[in-house]
Amino acid sequence: MSDRGLSAVIRQTRPIPLDAALECAPGELRALVGPSGSGKTTLLRSIAGLYRPRSGQISCNGRAWFDDSTGVNLAPQRRRVGVVFQDYALFPHLSALQNVVAGMGHRRRSARQGLAEKLLAQVHLQGLEHRYPAQLSGGQCQRVALARALAREPDLLLLDEPFSAVDQVTRRKLQRELAVLRASLSIPLVLVTHDLEEAARLADRITVLHRGVTLQTEVPDELMLRPSSTEVARLLAHQNLFRGRIAAHNPERDRTWLSWRGKMLEARHNSAFPPGSEVSWLVSASQILLHRRGRPSFGERENPLDGVVREAVRLGESTSITLILEGGESLNFSISTHAAQRNGIEPGVEARVSLLAEGIHVMPPETTAQEPVASGLGAGRSEGAPPVRR
Amino acid sequence: MDWAAFEVSLRLAFWTCLILTPIGIIVARALAWSAFRGRGFVEAFVALPLVLPPTVLGFYLLVAFGGDWPVGQFWQWLTGGSLVFTFEGILLASIIFNLPFAVQPLQRAFEAIPGEVREAAWCSGMSAWQTFWRIELPLAWPGLISAVALTFAHTLGEFGVVLMVGGSISGETETLAIAIYDRVQAFDEAAAGSMSVFLLLISFVTIGIVYGLAGRRRGVRV
Numbered sequence: 356m357s358d359r360g361l362s363a364v365i366r367q368t369r370p371i372p373l374d375a376a377l378e379c380a381p382g383e384l385r386a387l388v389g390p391s392g393s394g395k396t397t398l399l400r401s402i403a404g405l406y407r408p409r410s411g412q413i414s415c416n417g418r419a420w421f422d423d424s425t426g427v428n429l430a431p432q433r434r435r436v437g438v439v440f441q442d443y444a445l446f447p448h449l450s451a452l453q454n455v456v457a458g459m460g461h462r463r464r465s466a467r468q469g470l471a472e473k474l475l476a477q478v479h480l481q482g483l484e485h486r487y488p489a490q491l492s493g494g495q496c497q498r499v500a501l502a503r504a505l506a507r508e509p510d511l512l513l514l515d516e517p518f519s520a521v522d523q524v525t526r527r528k529l530q531r532e533l534a535v536l537r538a539s540l541s542i543p544l545v546l547v548t549h550d551l552e553e554a555a556r557l558a559d560r561i562t563v564l565h566r567g568v569t570l571q572t573e574v575p576d577e578l579m580l581r582p583s584s585t586e587v588a589r590l591l592a593h594q595n596l597f598r599g600r601i602a603a604h605n606p607e608r609d610r611t612w613l614s615w616r617g618k619m620l621e622a623r624h625n626s627a628f629p630p631g632s633e634v635s636w637l638v639s640a641s642q643i644l645l646h647r648r649g650r651p652s653f654g655e656r657e658n659p660l661d662g663v664v665r666e667a668v669r670l671g672e673s674t675s676i677t678l679i680l681e682g683g684e685s686l687n688f689s690i691s692t693h694a695a696q697r698n699g700i701e702p703g704v705e706a707r708v709s710l711l712a713e714g715i716h717v718m719p720p721e722t723t724a725q726e727p728v729a730s731g732l733g734a735g736r737s738e739g740a741p742p743v744r745r
Numbered sequence: 746m747d748w749a750a751f752e753v754s755l756r757l758a759f760w761t762c763l764i765l766t767p768i769g770i771i772v773a774r775a776l777a778w779s780a781f782r783g784r785g786f787v788e789a790f791v792a793l794p795l796v797l798p799p800t801v802l803g804f805y806l807l808v809a810f811g812g813d814w815p816v817g818q819f820w821q822w823l824t825g826g827s828l829v830f831t832f833e834g835i836l837l838a839s840i841i842f843n844l845p846f847a848v849q850p851l852q853r854a855f856e857a858i859p860g861e862v863r864e865a866a867w868c869s870g871m872s873a874w875q876t877f878w879r880i881e882l883p884l885a886w887p888g889l890i891s892a893v894a895l896t897f898a899h900t901l902g903e904f905g906v907v908l909m910v911g912g913s914i915s916g917e918t919e920t921l922a923i924a925i926y927d928r929v930q931a932f933d934e935a936a937a938g939s940m941s942v943f944l945l946l947i948s949f950v951t952i953g954i955v956y957g958l959a960g961r962r963r964g965v966r967v
Binding site: 403404405430431432436437438440441442444445446447448457458460461503504506507 | 859861862864865866867868869870871872875879880883884
């Protein structure tokens with residue numbers, strides 16, 4: 356546990372169930388993702404001091420902010436936390452400059468204006484200092500909110516869905532600006548978002564929260580390829596989830612053999628499960644190769660599977676394909692639209708795919724049938740996740 | 746023109762506004778933001794003077810202000826005087842019957858302030874007191890103006906309660922509204938007419954000024 360970063364452990368059963376642990380080092384940008392209602396905002400509000408959880412500990416920069424065992428519960432004013440609210444929550448009767456100055460109570464009066472001007476310049480708002488929030492665009496309001504949050508010289512910056520209320524073009528621009536800005540900040544940053552793509556673009560690590568429980572924390576690429584459970588996999592909109600049995604391990608070749616529907620699949624080595632154990636497994640859509648008919652291609656020998664195309668849905672530059680395998684299982688993946696056209700991929704056509712061994716990930720089997728996730732995380736791949744097929 | 750009655754009316758309106766405004770703010774904030782048991786009961790109690798006949802309210806206040814009841818006894822103990830038929834008595838009555846006119850516009854105004862804006866103020870390091878003066882009050886400004894305007898105008902015009910509690914003692918509890926009634930009873934229509942015009946003008950100008958002020962303030966543009 357880092358002394359200077361943020362450390363939060365929160366547990367309660369009522370009124371909102373929470374079992375969350377979050378640590379964030381200075382300079383780290385941590386994304387907190389989860390579907391709506393997963394407790395992201397409650398967790399954030401607990402850290403900011405706007406919500407008092409039943410039990411837990413929150414500390415930042417070596418200072419206890421909340422600890423139910425000692426009765427410590429600092430007011431938001433005393434936590435030195437900068438918060439960018441979802442709808443910005445700017446003070447509508449104050450100009451952009453006054454909004455920023457409002458966060459500078461700890462500074463000498465004479466120094467405030469100059470510093471506020473500097474902060475506004477840092478978020479590219481020179482010349483708009485004297486505009487009121489109603490006269491600013493969504494993106495400009497977001498920048499004022501960011502400058503106001505930083506005005507306090509916080510020990511921690513919390514961003515609650517900061518890009519959700521702006522259009523796509525502005526969002527990309529603001530994301531880029533945040534990525535640049537964070538390089539100059541040496542405090543922990545926590546970004547709450549339901550947009551997985553955004554989390555992957557900005558965060559050093561992602562923490563997945565569902566029904567108030569922090570399920571997994573991982574760097575974005577690893578998280579996508581290797582979710583720790585089927586629950587996380589579903590939240591990440593993985594569609595190709597199956598059940599199988601570990602057949603054998605071959606550490607020398609870095610392979611684990613998986614028995615599935617009478618076939619033997621080779622997967623990346625994972626010694627966590629002894630041979631014979633039931634497991635759930637997934638293959639990322641990005642790790643499925645479609646072979647051109649009649650022509651051998653790279654990776655063809657890895658887990659070749661034949662099937663019939665059931666659906667080929669064109670979504671702009673990519674085409675989403677559902678393939679029904681010989682055993683009746685369906686496999687979902689995307690290829691570029693021009694490749695689909697060149698290869699004549701359309702419903703009813705026979706096709707062969709390979710599941711790359713590196714992309715096959717083995718997880719503990721699901722013990723009980725769980726309710727499907729009500730709303731998957733927003734991202735490019737947001738189709739509803741199907742239940743595990745047995 | 747009964748200048749003594751005019752002076753009583755203005756004095757009564759001024760003091761009612763001055764005392765009721767902070768009370769109205771406290772009650773309105775509590776009703777707008779706090780969830781507590783019996784909230785509906787408190788709201789109903791505050792709104793009661795709107796629907797109660799002024800003579801009924803006046804009757805109960807007259808009884809309560811008398812020496813047989815705690816309110817009257819407390820006042821007696823505190824000042825040695827009586828609340829009945831005195832300026833202090835009609836002032837207290839005026840504060841009570843004006844409660845809904847002060848509280849309701851303020852409550853609507855406070856309710857219109859998003860919770861996140863107050864939280865943003867706290868997270869910007871502002872104390873509860875600073876948040877009140879620098880964020881809440883400027884944003885609730887139109888509601889405050891309405892509350893003061895309505896209280897002021899309503900106090901000038903109130904007749905039944907003031908008559909019941911204050912009697913009609915010239916220079917002490919006889920307000921302009923009561924003086925008009927007296928003049929009409931005495932068939933002095935000229936005096937009643939001039940005082941009525943005066944009251945009409947004052948009420949209109951007051952309301953005009955405060956609404957004009959409210960419209961010019963940025964607080965309206967929330």
